[in-house]
Every structure is written in C-alpha cells, then in structure tokens.
Amino acid sequence: MKEKRNLIIAGLIIGLISVGLVKAGNPANMGFCIACFLRDIAGGVGLHRAAIVQYVRPEIIGLVLGAFAVSLVKKEFMPRGGSSPVLRFVLGFIVMVGALMFLGCPLRMVLRIAGGDLNAVVGLVGFAAGIAVGVFFLNQGFSLKRTYSLPKVEGMAFPALNVGLLLLAVFGTGLLLFSESGPGSQHAPLAIALIAGLVVGALAQRTRLCMVGGIRDLLLFKDWTLLSGFLAILVAAAVGNMLLGGFNLGFANQPVAHTDGLWNFLGMATAGFGSVLLGGCPLRQLILAGEGNSDSAVAVLGMIVGAAFCHNFGLASSGTGSTANGHIAVVLALVVLVVIAVTNTAKAAQNAKVSSSQGK
C-alpha cells in the first residue's frame, strides 16, 4: 500500500514537472521523452546530421545522476552486468526504431495522451499489444541469462560519462551541435532541465517507475502498483495542461506527432515488445544504468546508436508522417525481436531441463 502511495505521489510530481518543462521551453507534450532526448543527444555530439534535432539534453544527464546519487545514499548502487550485452544493445537499437516511428518513448506517450493527442492512444494500444507478446515469451521461458557482480569502476563508468557530457554542455559548447530551429531548438534553460532530471531520476529510482513493468505486472499478476505511477503522471499532466492551455483533444495538428494510425500502433508495439525483453522501458534503463547496471547502460548506448541510424537512414517519422524506410525498418525490427525471443526461449527451457536433471 505504501509502495503504491509513493508511486502515485512520485507520478503526480513527475507529471507536473513535465508540464513545467514545456512551459520553460521544451517542445509541447515533451517535458520528458527518453527516446527524443537520446536522439537529440546523438545529434548534439554529431552522430547524425538532422539539423532540427541536435541538443545535449540535460534532463537525461540529470536522470542518470539523480538515480546514481540516490542509489549511493541508499546503498543500492550495485555494479552488475554480463547478461547478453550484445543482444541488449540490439534490443535498445530496436526499441529506438519503434519509438521514433511513433515519435516518443512510453513516458512521452503518456504525456501526449495528457495533452489530448489521441494518436498516442493508438500508440498505447500497440504498446500494450507488444508487451503482451513479450509476456507470452517470458512465460514460455525467455531469458537473457543472469547478471553478475562487477567491479565498482564498471558501474561508475556510465554516470561518469554523463558527468563528462554535462561538462561538455557547460564548458565545451563550441564542440557540440545545436539546432537553430525545430524541436532541438526548443528547450528549458540548462539548470532547470538538469534539476528536473535529477529530481525525476531520484523519484524513479526510489519508486522503480516503469511503464513496461506496470503493464507487464498487470498482465502477469493483475497488480496495478507500478502502473499507478504512470496513471498519476497522466492525471497530473492532463490537469496541468488544461490549466495552462496546453490541452488539445484530437488526432490532427498535434505537436511533434503524426496521424498514421497503423505505424503509430506498430511503432509502439515494437517498443513494447523490445522493452519487455530488455526488462524495462527506456526510462527504467536509464535509471538502472545510474544504479550501476552495465547491461542497461549497453541498452542505452544501443538506443543512442539506433537514434543516429534512424536519422541517417531516414527511418524516423516527423510531423508530416512516417517514411517508407521507417516502415521497412519496423517490420525488420519485429522479425528480429521474434528471432531473439524464440532463440533465447528455447535455450532457457533447455538449460532449465539440464540444471533440473543435474540437481536431482
């Protein structure tokens, strides 16, 4: 009960912070978007040349460092890894392909719904369908195998990278790329964005907020605890948007969104399926990486490289719609997800049989 209460309080705070970030300069319905912000960072450091989405987003740095700091204080910083790192990189890449087809991560999907964007409801249906497919494989024995304890320096590496990125954003602006128009040019002041990220990172670490975990737990155990946090984000952001005039109900003319229902559905189905196989949504991967989980750090690196590919090869959607290259990429991504799920399910079941007979 206490766990659910904390999640609801955290969700309400995160919803209000998200609306506040838009008021402070972020694109509409994009107080937070892990996929968009990682894509902007990829552009900011020159991994892609899409001029309208290049900016090192301090929110991401704050999320990682907030989770890192709280996990240290609470003695939950645990460097772990070694669970199929290359497959996790591929899964992170694929989650980004799906998210950039839809134009948002699961957190932004909720924020888009809170802004009245009904395209995001279509995305939510696809997301839940993707999670249901992932849960099917979990129950059949899907596993990327166990993690192992690692030296502290391994767990510190990803937070340290983020400190380096922050120093670059503050003192090395001449080395980075900055959008002069488009979503990348719209951002809250650095200090506000960083503080918002730190607060949300700390809250997400304490509550384990995860959209994928929430729907997964609902399907597996009929447990609403994790999902209640996202419902609270939805309520707080919707109320905030209504009060500040940012609520516009409908499909057309939504900010940084398109109306192609099939590809909104399939994009988020891809993101949901891939995230279940990873064990958490993009936000959760960032938080776990802050806690010292190098498998999650690898998944985030996969997302960054995936974002760069999406823009270098014309896979990402825009406000005008999805692209033919993007359609091909999403179909291929779904095929690869099925291959990863099937091959690792068979292996897990086989290993379980062997270990069971060894134990007798």
Added chain:
Amino acid sequence: METYIATFFTHFGAVKFARDLRSQGKNATLMPVPRDLSSSCGTCVRFEGPQEPIQWVPHAPELDRIFLCGQKERTVIYENTGE
C-alpha cells in the same frame, strides 16, 4: 511453518522455482518483487515451508536471495554469491 520470499536473476528462474515447489506439494505464489526487498522490479516467489529452506528448496541456479518473512521485517537467510 515459515513464510519466505525468493528473488531471482531472471523471470523464468522464478517461474520454474514456483513450479518445482508446487510439484513438491508446497504453496508457492509468483508476484512482483516488493520495493523494500530490492530496487529491481522483477518477479519473486512467496512460499511456505519448514526452517532451513536451502536444505529443501528445488535446485535453482538463477536463485538470487531468500528472505525469511517475520511479523514486521524480512531477513536475508540465503544469498547466491556464486560467480
């Protein structure tokens, strides 16, 4: 009879452990890992049985920790440190 919660490195490890316990006639329930036990949001197994569970629980290489559930607190009684 004591109550225990076992956490795992993987979801499938928990599914298999619960299945094996049930085949021994024991009461085992799959559920989300409570926040006070871990910052991980995976699946755990709540089960009942006599003392010293490590003597009688099924062989499970993916078992992470076993907690003994007291009236108010939970105590770690087994931790898989095998690398």
